[in-house]
Amino acid sequence: MLLLLALPGPLLFVLYLLGLGVASIGLLTPGEWLIGRCRAAANLGRRLARDWGGVEVPVPYRPAPPEPQPDAEGWYRHDKALYRKPRIPRYLARVVWLAEDPATNRDLNWMLLNTVVGAVLGLLAVLGGRTFLRAHGLWTRMLLSPVRPRPWWERVVHGLHALWHLAVLGLLAVVNLLAGVVLVVLFVLTHVLGAFLWWPWCNRVARLLAGLGRSLAGKWSGVPVDEVYLPFIAPVPTSDGLYRAGRMLRKSPRPAIRRARYRQAMTDPASPRDLLWLLGDGPVTAALLAPLAALCWVFGWGFWIPFWVRVGGLFFDVGRPWAELPAPAKWLAETPLAGFPFGLAAGAAVVALAPPLVRLHGRWARLLLAPTGKTLLAQRVRRLAETRADATEAEDTQLRRIERDLHDGAQARLIALGLKLAAAEQLLDSDPQRARELLGESKAESGQTLSELRALVRGIRPPVLTERGLVDAVRALALDLSVRIEVSADLPGRCPSAVESAAYFATRELVTNALKHAGADEIRVEVGYQRESLRIVVTDDGSGGADPDRGSGLRGIRRRLGTFDGTLHLSSPPGGPTRATMEIPCALSSQKTSSSSETA
Structure with missing residues (x-):
């Protein structure tokens, strides 16, 4: 066959x-x-x-490209060209699909x-x-297969890089051990001498070295280690402007700040773990490097076995007669290249063992330096408290906006409508023509008022979102825009109403930013459900350079998602593309599957 x-x-x-x-x-x-x-x-x-x-x-x-879909004006698009009929865009898309x-x-x-x-x-x-x-x-x-095995020379280069990393980690282990011993001595001295308020400055050294260990574990070992420390809470003055430092009130905030830093250093669960890692990194790294050291000894001596046999330094006492050598030693002495296979095997073993040893060191760093479950829980509680305050503030702002819009818009129009109807009622007998004109104006104004109320309700929650769900609401949003937006969805069921609303408005804000600030020509929205979380990815081909620290819109999206313990991850290098990933933990209300892809 x-x-x-x-x-x-x-x-x-x-x-x-x-x-x-x-x-x-x-x-x-x-x-x-x-x-x-x-x-x-x-x-x-x-x-x-x-x-x-x-x-x-x-x-x-x-996968085969989807069939071309017309835009709002009936045109079919391929790349940056528009066509009246779908035949040419379909032909070009499928030829590119086959050839590329x-x-x-x-x-x-x-x-x-x-x-x-x-x-x-x-x-x-x-x-x-x-x-x-x-x-x-x-x-x-x-x-x-699309995945090719790594060539042997790349594996050798990777092993040599790992050897270099292990050498650097060995030197850092010595530095960490010395720093750990010094910090323990300083901890005892500062507390014995009563200068314990200076301990936070010593603890900062431990944080710097532990941060370097976390960074190297993520870059060299491929083992990410998160850094979670308790935030510093600045002291707040009393009503009379004094700052509390222990049981004393001071005019200057410096003593209170030093005491707050000391309490932070002593109560943070990560501080003792950092110090323990500094003390234990030396012995653990030495244990990891011990087999490599033995193999390097064999590698170096394996090439010189015949020489050492001849001088009597390896298998027999110095001065022993040549004829009395043991048979293996005599064979080694008479065969100059006998030690080369041992040396080559040891060198290959060194190169092969170096990468897994680097990964083991990264796991050791994660074992001590990664945040504990208690720390993560405290961080989550603190974050939920912050997002609850943001949600309360956002809700108050939303209510004020609705009240302002009603007061300045619909309410004023309804009052004017009532006055016109009253005037038409008075003129009905004396001036019927003028009364009919006022009634016509009132009819037109009632239509404008109704349109404003519908727009206001749509701004609170679009009807399509309530009736058909998040995916169809995003598709309706895509149809209202002039650029090409591809929406792909794989959402089994519907999310809670509040989650759908937050996700919809966050998606609309991201799409608006891509059009307004980045000048995007194509936008892709992916809606899915993974690991018990709603996941929405918005990608555009704009100019990039988006920064949440500089834009109030992105900060508003994070506050909106934070209300539901959601996250926003942004990747936007200068020149693009921009990729925003939103994840909101939630449970689905049904198991009805909605999986499709559509381009608007």
Whole structure:
């Protein structure tokens, strides 16, 4: 079977190219049919590699592009061009989909090379059995899989980098141990001598060294370690302007600030863990480096075994007659290159062991330096208290806005409407023509008042959000805008009403920012539900450079999401693209699945 699959490789190669050519000149149906048959042959190779060789080869083809949809004016768009009919945008999108798929090049390479290599391995599989079947599967995965195994030279370079990292970590372990001992001595001295208010400055050194350990664990070991310390709470003056420092009231805030810093350093659960890490980093790092040190000794001495045998320094006493050497030592002495294999094996072991040892050191750092569950709980309680205050303030601001809009808009119009109706009633007998004019004006004004009330209600909560849910509300928002917005959703069920409202207005704010400040031409909104949380990702191709610290809108979004313990993560390098990820923990009300993708 493998031989039959390998022999028509050049023919499949030609048919694949022919299919691409036919599709590129406008004949999509026959071109896609030819490409589909060739891809079926490649998928057959993947399936045989899995079933016979036990090697899993993923199918990496990109999904077909969606059918073009008209905008509000009936135009169809592809890239930055508009078309009246959907035929050309569909043709261009599918040609790009076929030609630019990286799997296409992998299929072509496999079809051309499998004729030789695959045929040889298939013939050997007939003669040698399952071993060559697995070799054929590995060969298929090497060409058809999107994930390529790292070459050996890259693994060697990675191991050498890890050795350098271990050397730096070893030096830092010595510094940490010395600093830990000094800090313990200073802690005892400052409290014995009564200068305990200066201890926070010593504790800051421990934080700096522990922060360096967290940073290196994340960069070199791939083990992220969060840094969570209790915030510093500045002392607040009393009603008469004095500051409390212990049992004394002072005019200057400095004693109160020093005492507050001392209480923070002594009550923070992370402070003793930092000090314990400084004291324990030296022994733990030494234990991790011990096997590498032994292997390095073997690596260095392995190349000089014959020399040391000749001088009598390794296997026998100095001055022992040459003829009385033991047989292994005599063989080593007479074979100059006998120690080279030991040295090379030890060197390879050093390079192979260095990366996992670096990861072990990162896990050790996370074991002591990562925040405890109690600290995370305290941080969450503090954050919820802050967001509750923000939510209360936001609710008060919203109520004031609604009251102002009603007072200045609808209420004033209703009063004017009542006055006009009263005037029309008085003029009904004396001046019917003028009364009819006033009634017409009142009718028009009632329509304007109704429109203002609808706009006000829509600003509080859009009707489509109440009736059809978050996904359809976002799609309706996309239809109201002039740029291309792609909305993809995979939301099983509906979120609570308050969560839907917060997510909708946060999404609308992000889309507005992308249009107003970044000048985006294309926006993508992804709505999903992962790990018991609503997840919305808004990506645009604008100018980037968004900074939550400089924009009140982004800070408002974070306050809005923080009310529900939600988060906003922003990636916006200068020049773009900007990617904003919102996550709100919530439970869904039903298990009805809504999964689709739409472009507006």
